[in-house]
Amino acid sequence: MAGHMTPDEFRRHGHELVDWVADYWSSVGSFPVRPTDPPGAVAARLPDRPPAEGDGFAGLRADLDAIVLPGMTHWQHPGFFAYFPANTSGPSVLGDLVGAGLGVQGMLWATGPAATEVETVMLDWLASLLDLPERFRSTSAGGGVIQDSASSAALVATLAGLHRAGGGTWRTDGIGGSRYTVYTSTQGHSSIEKAARIAGIGETGVRQIEVDPATLAMRPAALRAALAADVAAGCRPAVVVATIGTTSTTAVDPLPEIGRICAEFGVWLHVDAAYAGAAAVCPELRWTHSGLELADSYCFDPHKWLLTGFDCDAFWVADREALVSALTVMPEYLRNVATESGAVIDYRDWSVPLGRRFRALKLWFVLRWYGAAGLQAHIRGHVALAQRFATHVAADDRFEIVAPHPFSLVCFRLRAGDAASESLLERINATGRYYLTHTKVNGAYALRLAVGAPQTTESHIDEAWSLLSTAASDILADSPKS
Incomplete structure (x- = not known):
């Protein structure tokens, strides 16, 4: 019978696994980017029940190669262009290792003073790195916190907006008979509707605001009209979610105009920059944050494009009291001297879960390892690769680029139409070398190539284009002539 792993056993097996990673x-670049096995193949390789006795580490180590790797979609693969990246890095993994080893449950300052204070400082570091407005710093009335994802950030922003819209009564009385409403563009993320459902507003309270067909960004005039109509109908607008870098095409909503409208109607403005926020480490890409000083909350995901492993969403509020008032619940068993003093931050009041991992460690490791210069080089490299790909596309009159591409995503299609473009996606993905996804832009089928894996180079971009070009020739040759 296996007992607790001793420190010496942990050291030996830990070294083995570091070597394995x-x-x-x-x-990773030698693997097919996606598995070819059908659904259920991984489960079929696993025993029906756990072992009656611990069977040691050797078999487990072997099963990583025999069971796990063949069933993986490799997000760190240099040919992974399907979704926005899920970067990881050596410093991030090591930071997670330390956090897991410490085993801290940092729900309160008292249960993890270092966990709390490192997190506060790391969010201030990030705010400085992105040159966010002073109102989001912990030295002001606001501050930052790590959420698990931008979806959770959208939820807590919605709850804070509800609390404000209800004059503080929402926390105790619930929604009741009030008709609260939430606003985002037609390109806004699905998590916004999910947040409205969880908060009790319901999907019927979500207003999808039309966008400019050229930029795919929210139309401020349409937002103002929707707010005015709802107020006239007796609704209570709770939150507007503007996006910097929409999931479909990386459109950027016009924050200055949206912010002024939200101030006019007294509505909480949350800015979702989950993917594209990382770009603001580069001064030349901070134009996307124009108007951010008008926002009540803002988030981006270091776990997407800033070399910090999932999960790590950086979320800031301009008024921490507005957030804490909406979320705080204080049972007797959590009361303690530090909390009662008012001199500390208890991050349990800043998010939905009570329990909190020491996620700030991996962020600390990443920021100290790379520094501003290293992170800027990382972002600029990927933007340059995307522009390289876009140049290939623009030079071929069989193709068209269907949306602006200021970051590292390019949306494109065959001019021959939806069927040809869909066939092109199937062919490139069937190679096993590259993985792209699709979207619809103004109703037309388009391919998405999102650069983000740390190991992607110019040679991968050029090879992917060569395969796409060859496949396009075959598709168009097989197409019936008009």
Whole structure:
């Protein structure tokens, strides 16, 4: 019978697994980017029940190669262009290792003073790195916190907006008979509707505001009209969600105009920059944050494009009291001297879960390892690769680019139409070398190529284009002539 793993056993097996991860990173480009096995193949390789006795580490280590790797979609693969990236890095993994080893449950300052204070400082570091407005710093009335995802950030922003719209009564009385409303563009993320459902507003209270067909960004005039109509109908607008870098095409909503409208109607403005926020580490890409000083809350995901492993969403509020008032619940068993003093931050009041991991460690490790210069080089490299790909597309009159591409996503299609473009996606993905996804832009089928894996180079971009170009020739040759 296996007992607790001793420190010496942990050291030995831990070294083995560090080697395994390092070897994986060295060879990930040689794997097919997606598995070819059908659904259920991984489960079929696993026993029906757990072992009656612990069976040691050797078999487990072997099963990583035999069971896990063949069933993986490799997000760190240099040919992974399907979704916005899920970067990881050596410093991030090591930070997670330390956090897991410490085993801290940082729900209160008292249960993890270092966990709390490192998190506060890291969010201030990030705010400085992105040159966010002073109102989001912990030295002001606002401050930052790590959420698990931008979806959770959207939820807590919605709850804070509800609390404000209800004059503080929402926390105790609930929604009751009030008709609260939430606003985002037609390109806004699905998490906004999900947040409205969870908060009790319901999907019927979500208003999808039309966008400019050229930029795919929210039309401020349409937002103002929707707010005015709802107020006239007796509704209570709770929150507007503007997006910097929409999931479909990376459209950027006009924050200055939207912010002024929200101030006019007294509505909470949340800005979702989950993917594109990382770009603001580069001064030349901070134009996207114009108007952010008008926002009540803002978030972006270091776990997407800033080399910090999932999960790590950075979320800031301009008025921490507005958030804490909406979320705080204080049972007797959590009362303690530090909390009662009012001199500390208890992050349990800043998010939905009570329990909190020491996620700030991996962020600390990443920021200290790379520094501003290293992170800027990382972002600029990917933007340059996307522009390289866009140049290939623009030079071929069989193709068209269907949306602006200021970051590292390019949306494009064959001029021959939806069927040809869909066939092109199927062919490139069937190679096993590259993985792209699709979207619809103004109703037309388009392919998405999102650069983000740390190991992607110019050679991968050029090879992907070569395969796409060849496949396009075959598709168009097989197409019936008009």
